[in-house]
Amino acid sequence: xTQFQTETVPVSNNTGEPVIVATDVEKWxxxxxxxxxxxxxxxxxxxxxxxxxxxxxxxxxxIRTFNALEPYQKGSIEVDGIELAxxxxxxxxxxxxxxxxxxxxxLFPHLTVLQNVTLAPIWVRHWPKAxxxxxxxxxxxxxxxxxxxxxxxxxxxxGQQQRVAIARSLAMQPKVMLFDEPTSxxxxxxxxxxxxxxxxxxxxxxxxxxxxxxxxxxxxxAARVVLMDGGVLVEENTPEAFFxxxxxxxxxKFLSQIL
Amino acid sequence: MTTATPDTVSTAPExxxxxxxxxLHKNLFSNWFNSLLTVVVTAILGYAAYGMxxxxxxxxxxxxxxxxxxxxxxxxxxxxxxxxxxxxxxxxSALAGLSWGMLARNLPTLFSRNVLIGxxxxxxxxxxxxxxxxxxxxxxxxxxxxxAMAWAGRFIGRSKPGLxxxxxxxxxxxxxxxxxxxxxxLGLAGVSTNDWGGLVxxxxxxVSGIALCFPIGVALALGRRSSLPVVKxxxxxxxxxxxxxxxxxxxxxxxxxxxxxxxxxxxxxxVLRAVIGLTFFSAAYLAENVRAGLQSVPxxxxxxxxxxxxxxxxxxxxIVLPQALKTAIPAIVxxxxxxxxxxxxLSIVGLAELLGISRSILAxxxxxxxxxxxxxxxxxxxxxxxxxxxxxxxxxxxxxxTDHR
Ligand SMILES: Nc1ncnc2c1ncn2[C@@H]1O[C@H](COP(=O)(O)OP(=O)(O)OP(=O)(O)O)[C@@H](O)[C@H]1O
Ligand SMILES: [Mg+2]
Numbered sequence: 001x002t003q004f005q006t007e008t009v010p011v012s013n014n015t016g017e018p019v020i021v022a023t024d025v026e027k028w029x030x031x032x033x034x035x036x037x038x039x040x041x042x043x044x045x046x047x048x049x050x051x052x053x054x055x056x057x058x059x060x061x062x063i064r065t066f067n068a069l070e071p072y073q074k075g076s077i078e079v080d081g082i083e084l085a086x087x088x089x090x091x092x093x094x095x096x097x098x099x100x101x102x103x104x105x106x107l108f109p110h111l112t113v114l115q116n117v118t119l120a121p122i123w124v125r126h127w128p129k130a131x132x133x134x135x136x137x138x139x140x141x142x143x144x145x146x147x148x149x150x151x152x153x154x155x156x157x158x159g160q161q162q163r164v165a166i167a168r169s170l171a172m173q174p175k176v177m178l179f180d181e182p183t184s185x186x187x188x189x190x191x192x193x194x195x196x197x198x199x200x201x202x203x204x205x206x207x208x209x210x211x212x213x214x215x216x217x218x219x220x221x222a223a224r225v226v227l228m229d230g231g232v233l234v235e236e237n238t239p240e241a242f243f244x245x246x247x248x249x250x251x252x253k254f255l256s257q258i259l
Numbered sequence: 260m261t262t263a264t265p266d267t268v269s270t271a272p273e274x275x276x277x278x279x280x281x282x283l284h285k286n287l288f289s290n291w292f293n294s295l296l297t298v299v300v301t302a303i304l305g306y307a308a309y310g311m312x313x314x315x316x317x318x319x320x321x322x323x324x325x326x327x328x329x330x331x332x333x334x335x336x337x338x339x340x341x342x343x344x345x346x347x348x349x350x351x352s353a354l355a356g357l358s359w360g361m362l363a364r365n366l367p368t369l370f371s372r373n374v375l376i377g378x379x380x381x382x383x384x385x386x387x388x389x390x391x392x393x394x395x396x397x398x399x400x401x402x403x404x405x406x407a408m409a410w411a412g413r414f415i416g417r418s419k420p421g422l423x424x425x426x427x428x429x430x431x432x433x434x435x436x437x438x439x440x441x442x443x444x445l446g447l448a449g450v451s452t453n454d455w456g457g458l459v460x461x462x463x464x465x466v467s468g469i470a471l472c473f474p475i476g477v478a479l480a481l482g483r484r485s486s487l488p489v490v491k492x493x494x495x496x497x498x499x500x501x502x503x504x505x506x507x508x509x510x511x512x513x514x515x516x517x518x519x520x521x522x523x524x525x526x527x528x529x530v531l532r533a534v535i536g537l538t539f540f541s542a543a544y545l546a547e548n549v550r551a552g553l554q555s556v557p558x559x560x561x562x563x564x565x566x567x568x569x570x571x572x573x574x575x576x577x578i579v580l581p582q583a584l585k586t587a588i589p590a591i592v593x594x595x596x597x598x599x600x601x602x603x604x605l606s607i608v609g610l611a612e613l614l615g616i617s618r619s620i621l622a623x624x625x626x627x628x629x630x631x632x633x634x635x636x637x638x639x640x641x642x643x644x645x646x647x648x649x650x651x652x653x654x655x656x657x658x659x660x661t662d663h664r
Pocket of ligand 1: 029030031033053054055056057058059060062
């Protein structure tokens with residue numbers, strides 16, 4: 001059995017060291033839209049942080065700043081101790097340590113499942129092909145799609161594709177995993193198989209930031225849940241308190257819509 | 260692109276093979292208007308075909324073709340050096356067979372029934388068709404080489420699949436061997452480019468143009484999308500400038516004006532000038548085709564590549580370009596076919612390529628007025644190569660189709 005991470009850190013309540021520190025992040029889109037209005041958030045090692053919020057509140061934009069897919073104009077973001085300056089040269093160095101799983105999977109359709117998973121380790125980490133393939137096969141076994149290794153993404157179901165996407169990110173042995181609504185594009189019967197993989201990942205101590213509206217998942221594995229609305233963080237709480245005893249009106253309103 | 264739905268490979272509705280009479284009824288005589296249309300069109304087509312056959316067997320004087328076969332194929336190439344062209348043809352046949360065998364190594368049969376029929380027709384043509392009869396043994400040998408090398412290629416491909424990529428290198432080397440064989444030097448008697456001609460020159464220019472315009476076109480397409488303003492605007496300026504000028508003007512500039520500007524010794528050879536003109540012209544159009552392909556690749560692909568730590572060059576070459584070029588294959592091959600046909604314009608600027616040499620044959624008093632025969636013959640030749648390219652492009656598309664298998 002492969003460990004997703006070499007060292008296992010107990011699910012912490014903010015006692016671990018910080019992996020991502022975002023301070024007063026502000027972002028405007030090119031059309032002048034003020035999407036992030038001073039967001040501060042710290043992600044600690046080994047914890048699962050769930051981000052919720054209404055559509056268009058800036059959740060995706062926010063977590064995409066963590067691996068510099070979106071630039072920001074004010075504030076600072078530190079990932080693994082490295083400041084994400086605006087024209088950072090070692091942008092790729094950060095991206096190697098931060099895995100990301102997209103709503104639309106974004107698998108490479110012209111490559112087989114195995115090639116999807118081995119691509120980055122071979123070309124970015126410069127692993128020998130044999131090693132990359134061995135690790136990839138172990139990961140594919142973990143996410144339960146070993147038999148599909150030689151197929152192309154187009155031949156898999158949505159749930160299978162998303163699990164391949166998770167394996168593809170894990171192959172780079174990232175320190176943090178970002179999930180942007182990983183189950184929203186899936187048919188209901190496939191949501192579980194993806195959440196199961198994420199749950200296992202969480203119990204093994206992976207640091208995760210998940211944008212998701214899966215309440216069950218959040219209750220079970222999240223250390224903290226935050227609510228984002230209109231480009232600001234409205235509430236941050238333990239899942240227990242967040243769902244049972246929300247403090248802010250906006251949280252109450254949001255929960256009444258999704259529960 | 261990818262969707263959340265499970266395997267949507269729906270089984271195609273079974274194609275019912277209708278018997279002839281119901282088929283005719285359904286497709287040609289479904290109502291009175293269609294019936295009338297069918298009858299009229301069939302009558303016109305039949306009349307035209309009848310006219311063609313009558314002309315072909317009674318009026319046409321085909322002797323112009325076999326008597327000038329050497330000219331059609333190689334122009335004024337010295338006939339005591341023809342063996343070099345044959346050798347070249349042999350090399351190309353061998354490589355073609357080898358590539359075929361390698362590509363088709365996993366197919367159940369090396370040659371499908373249609374291909375075998377094609378082979379048989381070609382062989383029969385070589386034996387029966389008068390113009391080719393003097394060379395029939397050599398031509399049959401070429402077919403045999405293709406078949407034999409295909410078997411060999413399949414054998415090699417199965418035992419050592421990794422060798423496949425060396426085929427590209429072999430083709431690359433064979434191009435320079437071709438130039439050497441045609442032009443001479445290094446121990447072979449030199450043949451001036453003024454004596455290059457016919458189909459050989461047409462193919463040489465087309466292949467050179469295609470091979471050169473492809474990388475330039477891709478570079479221009481990428482340049483047009485570049486975030487560096489200078490690169491971007493230079494690419495746009497080049498593409499728009501070239502697309503605003505007719506090819507014939509570029510070719511005239513190459514043949515007539517460049518010699519005026521450059522001193523005697525520095526003038527590039529006229530065949531080279533022609534290839535440069537064709538290349539630069541086609542590259543601009545190709546760039547637009549490739550750009551359309553690039554735009555068809557979803558943004559998420561680049562984001563996924565970036566999030567894995569791939570830098571821009573890697574993401575372009577491993578993720579974006581393969582997908583973009585795949586979508587653009589039909590358009591790209593269409594551009595290659597145009598380039599091939601555009602070589603005919605070089606006859607206007609005085610090159611003795613297939614059309615040019617045909618015009619000089621027609622100027623020979625002994626073949627006065629044999630226009631129809633000659634143009635029909637070279638028309639069939641052009642069609643053959645263009646159709647082969649378009650067939651090839653469809654095969655490549657099938658091979659690369661990974662969406663639903
Ligand atoms: N490229 C862009 N240019 C301008 N505005 C944008 C751009 N991308 C997103 N926006 C706007 O920014 C806001 C936040 O978008 P974002 O995708 O981060 O929201 P979200 O919280 O992830 O929503 P959802 O739940 O629908 O995914 C939205 O109002 C959106 O319309
Ligand atoms: Mg979103």
